[in-house]
Amino acid sequence: MNDHGASRGDTKGSPFGDKGQYSFSTCWNIRRQPGGRAMIEEIAALGFRRVELNYNVTREMLEEIEPMIERGEIGVSSVHNTFPHTPDPDYGTDSVLLGFDDEARRLKAVSLLVESAEYAHRYGGEAVVVHPGEVPIDPADVKRLEKLYHEAGRESQAYRAAWAVFLERRESAAGGYLQRIVASLDEACNLAASKGLNVRFGIETRSRPNQMPTLAEAKTVIEALRGAPVGIWYDTGHAIMMDRLGLYDSVGEMDGLMDHIVGVHIHETIGLSDHWCPYVHSGDPHFYDAYLPMIERAAVKVYELKAACLPEEIEAGHRLLTDKLAKRAAQAGR
Template sequence: MSFAISSMWAQHRFDDLRSLMQAIRALGFPSLEISRIVTLEQVADLQPGDIPIQSVHYPAPASPSPYGGPIDALLASPDGEKRRWAVAQGERCLRFAAEMGAQAVCIHLGTVEMPPHLEKALEQRFLGRQANSPIYAKLRDRIIAERARRQPRYFEAARRSLDELAEMAHRLGVRIGLESRRHYREIPLLEELVILLQEHDPQVVGFWYDVGHVQVLANLGFHRHQDWLDAVAHRIVGVHLHDVIGLHDHLLPGLGELDFAHIARYLPAAAVRTLELDWYYEEEELRAGLAHARATGCIPAQEPSIP
């Protein structure tokens, strides 16, 4: 049972990953997840064995997209040129993970393009305490219908991208985890994830359980959190651990509404576990979050030996 902290926390602190690793070791973390914003320049002189890397988050090590916008959205693009470019970034990510000895790559599988203001309006009504109102339900139903209408060609593109990436992952011996997403327009929803997992070898493709993302969409009324655990917990490859209050995620475990002891009961022993915490937390706060994750069984009760 391994665990790490995402380099997401290191924003505004460290440009050098070796210095970051020294700092997180002192906090009790034995390894690192390379977050999606780490660039090619930041890993240019990194050699295998320099630092313990548990997992890599696609598209790291990232290069700027010639198409604008998030790279991961392009994995579901119906535009073949854009999709192939995004797959090429994924192949580079997988090769980097294999070279560095990482166990898994976490992937965002793309987006169903639809007017983003619809979800924004729903979130604002949620924050305005209208979640039980008829107008809220009407808007949520409109979002569900709009996504369903647009979904087929984006889902098929995402499916094709995954097929291509899974082939390389199999050759390299690196597992892919498909992450549960923060926005309803993103891929995969639970029913889409079930389809994708059925199509792939469990030793190659699994579920990357982002506990905060699942809870945010549950709070908005799109699904029940427990449904994900019941349906796909047995396929969990990795987990992003962070807490949630309403729509605010990436909080320290123990500060919000999630029951981490309940979550821990569903995590396979081999699942890689990453605290994915926001950048503004101080080191002592990280120690407290780590202690809560350990006390609830989400990470090992005893610290492993650190080389």
């Protein structure tokens, strides 16, 4: 089944333009289309030849999807760890995962990541999207920060005081988790190499401020694993939200990381609400331009949009994005 680098997928009959190298995450319609075939067909109808299979895709869905991959009806760009779906919340998307201090749980997280890589390799995918872990802080504390952000604003005294307390808690605990994440990724890379898996691991910028990595933490991980197939998965919408909350500068801190971008999740935010179509839902014709260099640099480009995004809006956002990228390329003489 493995067919790296192939341009696959059948978009014939789609009322929308062929999206070429761009991929599309199944997070858009997985709850609306419980059957694997129907889910993939709906995405292909948007003009996408490739998909990212997200962490909610079940083994039952794969029974319908795998024959479609084998027949070349759809290509796979990437899978999102933990894949296929793992119902145990210890290994879900909001978990300590690769940073567990409990050795048995950490080793299971490593094993599940390698299994995700095996699926990606089998399907001809280029990468695994990885949520490395988090500093375990009560979600209610994070919600309170977000509430303060909305009600009082980032520059308010109340928000600044709450943020300072939060940041001190995060920074005082992060070191141990980061160390274990590095060790876990090293083990996963060694296991993947021993199995001949030709995929890269992209550690994803996250959507909550207690989650890892920050951009500085991503640099630490990548430098510690120099030479390993590990880079950053730059989720643009998540990075924008963390910038707004004050965790990091989502553009300025990309120095030193641009050469290590494995892939991108393309979506924009409205306030702290993410997974909207770029340019279309924000109504801002220029803000998202700052993230075009990251999209250009990424080998794997995936739209990760919410169910509320309509096909016509997805098409409009894609045209705006690709027109801007084409103009940038023309100005650079590419």
